[in-house]
Amino acid sequence: MSLFSDPRWSEALGHLPDYLGNHVRVSVTALALGLLVSLPLAIFSRNRPVMRGALLGLASIVQTVPGLALLALFYPLLLALAALSLSWFGVGFSAFGFLPAVLALALYSMLPVLRNTITGLQGVEPAILEAAQGVGMTERQSLLMVELPLALPVMMAGIRTAAVWVIGTATLSTPIGQTSLGNYIFAGLQTQNWVFVLFGCLAAAVLALAVDQLLALIETGLRQRSRLGVAFGGVGIAVLVAATLMPAVTRSQSTYIVGAKTFAEQYVLSALIAQRLRAAGLSASSREGLGSNVIFDALASGDIDVYVDYSGTLWANQFHHSDIKPREELLDELKATLATQKITMLGELGFENAYALMMTRKRAEELRIHSIADLASHAPTMSMAADYEFFSRPEWAGLREAYGLSFRAQRQMQPDFMYAAVASGEVEVIAGYTSDGLIAKYDLVVLDDAKHAIPPYDAIVLLAPKRAGDLALRAALSPLLGRIDIAAMREANLRAAGGDGVSSPDAVARWLWEKIGKR
Amino acid sequence: MTGAPPLIAFAHVGKSFDGGRGAKPVLAVNDVSLDVAEGELLAIVGGSGSGKTTLLRLASRLIEADSGSITIEGADVRAVDPVQLRRRIGYVFQSGGLFPHMSVADNIGITPKLLGMPAAEIASRVDELLDLVRLDRTQHRDRLPQELSGGQRQRVGVARALAARPKIVLMDEPFGALDPLTRDALGDDFRDLHKKLGLTTVMITHDMTEAILLADRVAVMRAGRLLAQGTPAQLSNSDDPYVGELLRTPRRQAERLNVLLPKGGPA
Numbered sequence: 001m002s003l004f005s006d007p008r009w010s011e012a013l014g015h016l017p018d019y020l021g022n023h024v025r026v027s028v029t030a031l032a033l034g035l036l037v038s039l040p041l042a043i044f045s046r047n048r049p050v051m052r053g054a055l056l057g058l059a060s061i062v063q064t065v066p067g068l069a070l071l072a073l074f075y076p077l078l079l080a081l082a083a084l085s086l087s088w089f090g091v092g093f094s095a096f097g098f099l100p101a102v103l104a105l106a107l108y109s110m111l112p113v114l115r116n117t118i119t120g121l122q123g124v125e126p127a128i129l130e131a132a133q134g135v136g137m138t139e140r141q142s143l144l145m146v147e148l149p150l151a152l153p154v155m156m157a158g159i160r161t162a163a164v165w166v167i168g169t170a171t172l173s174t175p176i177g178q179t180s181l182g183n184y185i186f187a188g189l190q191t192q193n194w195v196f197v198l199f200g201c202l203a204a205a206v207l208a209l210a211v212d213q214l215l216a217l218i219e220t221g222l223r224q225r226s227r228l229g230v231a232f233g234g235v236g237i238a239v240l241v242a243a244t245l246m247p248a249v250t251r252s253q254s255t256y257i258v259g260a261k262t263f264a265e266q267y268v269l270s271a272l273i274a275q276r277l278r279a280a281g282l283s284a285s286s287r288e289g290l291g292s293n294v295i296f297d298a299l300a301s302g303d304i305d306v307y308v309d310y311s312g313t314l315w316a317n318q319f320h321h322s323d324i325k326p327r328e329e330l331l332d333e334l335k336a337t338l339a340t341q342k343i344t345m346l347g348e349l350g351f352e353n354a355y356a357l358m359m360t361r362k363r364a365e366e367l368r369i370h371s372i373a374d375l376a377s378h379a380p381t382m383s384m385a386a387d388y389e390f391f392s393r394p395e396w397a398g399l400r401e402a403y404g405l406s407f408r409a410q411r412q413m414q415p416d417f418m419y420a421a422v423a424s425g426e427v428e429v430i431a432g433y434t435s436d437g438l439i440a441k442y443d444l445v446v447l448d449d450a451k452h453a454i455p456p457y458d459a460i461v462l463l464a465p466k467r468a469g470d471l472a473l474r475a476a477l478s479p480l481l482g483r484i485d486i487a488a489m490r491e492a493n494l495r496a497a498g499g500d501g502v503s504s505p506d507a508v509a510r511w512l513w514e515k516i517g518k519r
Numbered sequence: 520m521t522g523a524p525p526l527i528a529f530a531h532v533g534k535s536f537d538g539g540r541g542a543k544p545v546l547a548v549n550d551v552s553l554d555v556a557e558g559e560l561l562a563i564v565g566g567s568g569s570g571k572t573t574l575l576r577l578a579s580r581l582i583e584a585d586s587g588s589i590t591i592e593g594a595d596v597r598a599v600d601p602v603q604l605r606r607r608i609g610y611v612f613q614s615g616g617l618f619p620h621m622s623v624a625d626n627i628g629i630t631p632k633l634l635g636m637p638a639a640e641i642a643s644r645v646d647e648l649l650d651l652v653r654l655d656r657t658q659h660r661d662r663l664p665q666e667l668s669g670g671q672r673q674r675v676g677v678a679r680a681l682a683a684r685p686k687i688v689l690m691d692e693p694f695g696a697l698d699p700l701t702r703d704a705l706g707d708d709f710r711d712l713h714k715k716l717g718l719t720t721v722m723i724t725h726d727m728t729e730a731i732l733l734a735d736r737v738a739v740m741r742a743g744r745l746l747a748q749g750t751p752a753q754l755s756n757s758d759d760p761y762v763g764e765l766l767r768t769p770r771r772q773a774e775r776l777n778v779l780l781p782k783g784g785p786a
Contacts, residue, residue: 131616133581135630135679136606145629149620223620 008195011504012184020203022179027170027211028241030102031163034109042117043143052118059111067169070108074100075176075294079301096294096303097177097287101170108169109162116158120151149222156219160212167208171200175262175291177298181207186289190264192416192497193504211240256473259295259307260288263415264496264505265353265435265489269308269459271509273477280476292317292389300341305464306473310353312455314338316394324398327456334460342465346474347481351489353435354457355395357384358444363428371448375429376403383409385418386431395454396431402453416497419444435459435486437494459484483516491515524593525554526687526719527578532587534573547573549743550587557686560713560720562734564727564765570743571723572613575689578721579608591687606630609680609688609718614696615672617664623649623675624660630683648678653708670701677709681716688713690722694729706733728769739765 045051062070078095085091093099124147132142148155171182184200187193214236221229256277260270270286277284287304296318298304311334315321319337324330335345357372369375384407390396391410399405411427416438422430423442432439434446434457461481467473492512496503502511534548548570555561565571576582578589580601589596596604617626627648628641636644649656652674664672673693680688693709694702710733713720724730730737731751738748739762747757755766 127612127614127616128618130576130581131610131612131618134579134605134610134612134616136602136633136683137629138602141633146618146620 006195008193008504009199011506012196012199015184016203019179019181019183019200020207023167023170023181023204023207024240026098026101026105026173026178026180027163027167027207028237029098030105030170031109031159031166033102033106034162034166035113035159037106038110038113039117042114043121046118046121055114056111056118059114062107063111067104067108068172068175071101071104071169071173071176072291072294074104075291075297078103079297082301096298096301097173097179100176101173101178101180105166105170105173109166112158112161112165113155114158116161117151117155120154120158121147123154124150152222153219156215156222160215160219163211163215164208167211168204171204174289176294177287177290177303179287183289186262187267187505189414190262190267190289190416192264211237214240256282256284256306256467257304258284258286259290259298259304260286261292261295261307262289265433265493266308267505268492268496268508268512269349271505272480272512273306273308273461275506275509275513276476276480277473280472282472282476299462299464300343302464302466305467306461306477308349308459308461310457310459312354312395312457315455322394322398324452324455327458330456331458331460338462342468344463344465344468346461346463346477349459349461349480349484349489350482351435351459351484351486352457353433353459353489355390355393355431355454356434356449357399357447358422358430358432358439359428359447360422360425361443361445363425364445364447369447370445371450372399372403372405372453373450375447376405379405379407379429382407382428383411384429384431385411385413385421385427387415387418388412390431398453399449402451435489435493437490437492437497440490441494441497459489479517484512488512488515523557525590526557526559526592527555527721528590529553529574529578530588530590532574532577532589533585534570534577534582535585546743548577548584551740551743551745552587553738553745553748555719555721557719558717560710560718560722560733560735561738562722562724562730562736563738563740564724564730565740566725568742569740571740572691574740575691575721575723578689579605579610581605606634606683607685607687609683609685611673611676611680611688611690611693613692614669615664615676617672617675617679619664622661622663623654623667626664626675627678627682629679634683644682645678648682651681651712652678654678668701669697670705673697673705674708677705677712681712686717686719688718688720690720692723692725695724695726702729709733727765728772731769 041055045055075095078100082093082095085093128146128150129142132146137145170180171185173180174182174186181200181204184196184203188196188198188200214233217236218230218233221231221233258270258273258277260266267288270288274284274286287298290298290304292313295304295307296309296314299307311331314334315330319334325333331348338345357375359369364370367378369378386396391412407429413421415433418430419432419436419438419442421427422444432444432446438444439446461477463470463473492508495511496505496508502508530552532548532551533546535544535546537544551570551574563571563574573582577584578591578596580596591599591604591608618629621629624642624645627645631641631644645660646656649659654671654674659667659671664675667675676693680690694705697705706729712718722730722734727737736748736750737754739746739754739759741761746759747754747762749757754762757763
């Protein structure tokens, strides 16, 4: 089958020990923590109606928060706590990756465990409870010898549900910096690598099924009082945990961690940086698919060492400037601001990835639209699409104000689908990215922003405070500065969106280095 | 009563339950005084809601009395640790009350286990008890309760109650849900055990015939009150109309049976 001869399968397989290991580690820890909290709470509250109601209500509310949002919320919360702990006790901790993921997932696991434990315990017949008392059991003995064993099947059903939920939801912990099987899915979605998406989904499903079956084995063992069954299940879980802990133990501390946001260009650039570091004899690993708001804080606190951001993004989103300055001035000011946080702005890569309004060439010519000013009069009859953040970004407010833009409909979509949507006429205007390879592929025109309502978005390399004086790092990366022009980046991005064997970020990064290194 | 002090004594005992949802409290047991002598088998007869089960639960402190006092072996039950008290009293529950997740042997051995008896001793005690209640050791020891017939379950219930060698056994409608033949056999077997082991037994039943046939003395309860108590002969002299009515049933049954089953049958 040609489907499986695709080299991306073997590439995906190569990531498996790292992704799966991290996934199991975060899931098992979260589940254990969830059980440790939920089981005693459920037992304690089973005969206390008010507390029981409050607990179940709270757990239900948590459950209605989308998994991604819950995970994302824990990041700033922990960041604040870490800062507090640092100033009060002099001990900080990393609010990045593992910890917020574990806490959010543990919270997520509580509802099924709480509900099933309480239901199971309440389902024990009163006559049996009286018999337990009557034969001379204390409350504790009754709980341990009669109530819990009888409630066990219902409790285990809850624990199994929680396990499957946690393993599934853990795929969403990628954007807050926890490597997981979600890395396949996020990377795959961004680079149109459906092999990766499929691989990630399959791996998560297989893992969930395996854990579910091991728990089922333990459950049957406990119910039939068969030590063998319990032992098999227990050993299975233990082996799973041990196997996934191995890579963590062997990971060296001196590794440079390269961050990447959640889109194709970032995957390519982080692969390029990692390749350069390895070429210079340094060891490097990637943390990909990080949320836009998470990645900067992660760099500032040293959880990642280096990544590429864009001047306008930092200017508007991170430092909340609403005014827009000329390119050089903005870069200088940004560099100074970053320096106050001890972050090094190593330099520009040489291209801009700005937001820009785009239309198909055909439609633009029909309507004689060349600039955003031309667009303004047609906008009320048109629909527009952008990525998830654009409409809440200051650029959009700036654009509307500067040109008096108002569209009939605004839609948010996955960036990859946005280009296809404008090409097919589903929407007429999109807020695309100037470095995107799809501009050429779909024959789009970029509308002129004569009033400079959108700030410049130079791609810049940032170094973590602890790497400020790292000469080896600087030397390894300086060949990239000023070398990647917009044409090269567009072509790289187009290749990355190719959806075939040579479109992996690594392969594209190698191609990009070939192209720029030869100049 | 004269002579030896009673082993169990209820004195002016009262207990009411919350009617729920603001309803008036229900007086389940109303000023009941009743003595049970050592070695006696007392049956308490009454309809549902008469308070007979409540009285039994009060004796082992599964619930606490509102008023009056209950003395067991000379000590007020309120002065005794309830858990220790229950381990000293055998209790046979309505329809068995066996733990569904435990084998027959584990069910029978539970109270000795709670008392800290070594496992080997428990095992031999369980075998002894299986013999005592006429269940086959090898066939029944490792079964789960749901694999047994109703009569076998009740035999296990009796064995469990006797496991820690109690002097007192309380039985809550032990044979109520059984077919007449099994019920008869079990009743007779228990009567023998009661004599052989020198037990003091209080048995709850709604069946006056059963009470008369098994018990030394019968107490009659209705709406929380003790209406009458005494040997069957003493009861038949009671002028209480309810007691009279209760006694009329077995009498009429006996007369009709005599007519319908003329002499000669194997019984």
